[in-house]
Structures are given as structure tokens and as C-alpha cells.
Amino acid sequence: MAAAKQTKAPGRQDSIRRILESLEKRYRADFRVPEEQPVLETLIYAICLEDCTFAEAETYYQRIGTLFHDFNEARVSSITELSQVFVKSPFAEWKAFRFRHLLTHVFESFYEFNFESLLRKSNEHANRLLGRIPELSQFARNYTMRHCVGINLLPLDDRMRDALAWLGLGTAGQTPQRTASALKSIVRKNEADRFCGLVRCLANDPLLIRVLDSEKEEDPRPVHEVTTAVERLEILFTETARRKRKSTAGGKTAAKKTAKKTAAKKTAKKT
Structure with a gap:
């Protein structure tokens, strides 16, 4: 059994590398490479990041400072x-x-x-201590434990879990x-941030989300093999490129039609 496991791991590691x-x-x-931040700010960023792209998380995080004078104003604000x-x-x-629960818990615990x-x-x-914060997700806890405390964890959210199942690196329906x-x-410690970051990008790709939604309608727990993951990714990315070309071509055609209509109107006015 031990020998079988040793043979299996390198195979999966090679699949992950590809x-x-x-x-x-x-x-x-x-x-995005995770930035070093204080604990509270890391927790807030984790809430912003969960089930979102890096760009969306950055927008949400920056918007906190734009909409609220400070954390205390945010703490006493309504959910709406x-x-x-x-x-x-x-x-x-x-x-x-979750954001308001976090601010309330920290302020009531430390008065700052x-x-x-x-x-x-x-x-x-x-x-x-992180587990005592009301409504804080397991993802936010794991993200903070990894990036602030330095524990070797893979912080996965629901979308990342679904993407990994599609890649054949997980099981559909199990917890992240x-x-x-x-x-x-299997994932090397020094590769964990790169692994999680790239999986996040895939997990929030609109085309993959549509594929996963379509698969769930046919089978709530589809099974995929990791050995075909790279080939399926190529098909997915080719489809994305095709749609972009089609969208661009459609936009150019519409622009030409508009230009022709405008020219025809000008000609009609002259006559």
C-alpha cells in the first residue's frame, strides 16, 4: 500500500504542475501575490476575497475607506x-x-x-480565537492563519472547491x-500561494461558472479525471477566445451598420 501511494503522489504532482x-x-x-497586512486588515480582505476575483476584492477593500470615515463608522452602520x-x-x-460581526467582535474584545x-x-x-468571531467563514480563518500566523494551509472557498472538482483534484459536494x-x-508549501491564486482565477472565470452550472443540472456530483484536466482547460480557453472574437466582430459589424445609416441620412438630407 505504501509503495502504491508513493507512485500515485508524483503522478498527481505532475498533473498539478501541468x-x-x-x-x-x-x-x-x-x-495577485498576497500582501503582508495586520491581522484585522487580513481578515477584512479575506471577507472581500471569498468567492470573488482578486480585482473584485481589491475594489471592495478600497471602497471601505471611501464609503466610511473609519472602522467605527462601519461598525455602527446597517447591513444595507x-x-x-x-x-x-x-x-x-x-x-x-460578516464584516460588521468582525468589527464588532474585535472592538468589544479589545476596545480598539x-x-x-x-x-x-x-x-x-x-x-x-478566530473561531470565536461570529459568522466568520472557514475560508477567512484559514486565509488569516496562513498569511498572518504562517500555518501551511490551503485556504479554499466554495468556488475554488468546485473548480478543483472539475479539474479532477477534488470531489464535488465535499467541503472546501x-x-x-x-x-x-501534494501541493508543495512554497507553491501554495501560486496554486490557490491561479485556481481562484479559474474558479471565477464566467465561462467555467456556466460550465459548472450546466453540469450540475445534468448531474449534481459529476466526476472528472485529473489526467484530462489540461485538455479540458484548452477546450475551455479556446471557447473563451472564440466568443471574444465573435463579440469583437459583432461590435465592428454594428459600428459599420451605424456608420452606413448615418451616411445614408446625410445623403438624404442633401438631396
């Missing part, structure tokens, strides 16, 4: 008001709900908006934590 190479070609401009931070997100109210005391705790104690746990020994 998948990441394919994703990097496609999403190089969309990928806080939802404006996450406008256009299908999870706007949930994000607002500072959570750096977490860094002086043991790993187990730090995880326990179980998917992460199964991959932890």
Missing part, C-alpha cells in the same frame, strides 16, 4: 449600508454581515480595531476544507 502552467498562461495578469461596499456581488449581504495580539498566541490558541486537506500533502 495544470498550473496552463492556468498561468491564461491568468498571469489576473493573479455595508452592502454598498460589496455592490454587484451575489454575496453582498453575507459579506456585509487592533487584533495583533493574535500573533503572540500559539497556533492552536490563535485558531480558537476536506478538499484542501486531501491536497495539502
Whole structure:
């Protein structure tokens, strides 16, 4: 059994390497390297980032400072008001709900908006303290434990879990934590940020989201093989490129038609 496991792991590692190479070609401009931030700000960014693209998370995070004078003003704001931070997100109210709970918990615990005391705790104690924050998602906890405390974790959200299942690296319907746990020994520690970042880019690609929604209608738990992942990615990306070309061509055709109509009107007026 041990020998079989040793043979299997390198195969999956090679598949992951090929998948990441394919994703990097496609999403190089969309990928972001996590920035070092204080604990509270990391938690807030994690709430912004969950089930979203990097660009969307940056917009939400910056909008907090634009819409509110400080964290205290945000803390006493209504969910409706806080939802404006996450406008256009299908999870706007949930994000607002978690954001306000986080600010309230930190302020009532320390009488200031500072959570750096977490860094002086043991790993187990730090995880326990994060678990006391009402409504905080497991993704936000894991993201903070990785980027602030330095624990080797793969912070996965629901969309990333679904993308990994489509790649054949997870099981549809299982929790993101179980998917992460199964991959932890296969994804190298120094590759974890790159792995999570590129998977996030794929997970939030509108075309993949449509593919996943279509598959779920036919089978709630479709099974995919990791050995065909790169080929399926190529098909997906080719379809995306085809749609873009079609959209561009359609736009040019419409512009030409408009120009012809305008020219015809001018000619008619002259006559």
C-alpha cells in the first residue's frame, strides 16, 4: 500500500504542475501575490476575497475607506449600508454581515480595531480565537492563519472547491476544507500561494461558472479525471477566445451598420 501511494503522489504532482502552467498562461495578469497586512486588515480582505476575483476584492477593500470615515463608522452602520461596499456581488449581504460581526467582535474584545495580539498566541490558541468571531467563514480563518500566523494551509472557498472538482483534484459536494486537506500533502508549501491564486482565477472565470452550472443540472456530483484536466482547460480557453472574437466582430459589424445609416441620412438630407 505504501509503495502504491508513493507512485500515485508524483503522478498527481505532475498533473498539478501541468495544470498550473496552463492556468498561468491564461491568468498571469489576473493573479495577485498576497500582501503582508495586520491581522484585522487580513481578515477584512479575506471577507472581500471569498468567492470573488482578486480585482473584485481589491475594489471592495478600497471602497471601505471611501464609503466610511473609519472602522467605527462601519461598525455602527446597517447591513444595507455595508452592502454598498460589496455592490454587484451575489454575496453582498453575507459579506456585509460578516464584516460588521468582525468589527464588532474585535472592538468589544479589545476596545480598539487592533487584533495583533493574535500573533503572540500559539497556533492552536490563535485558531480558537478566530473561531470565536461570529459568522466568520472557514475560508477567512484559514486565509488569516496562513498569511498572518504562517500555518501551511490551503485556504479554499466554495468556488475554488468546485473548480478543483472539475479539474479532477477534488470531489464535488465535499467541503472546501476536506478538499484542501486531501491536497495539502501534494501541493508543495512554497507553491501554495501560486496554486490557490491561479485556481481562484479559474474558479471565477464566467465561462467555467456556466460550465459548472450546466453540469450540475445534468448531474449534481459529476466526476472528472485529473489526467484530462489540461485538455479540458484548452477546450475551455479556446471557447473563451472564440466568443471574444465573435463579440469583437459583432461590435465592428454594428459600428459599420451605424456608420452606413448615418451616411445614408446625410445623403438624404442633401438631396
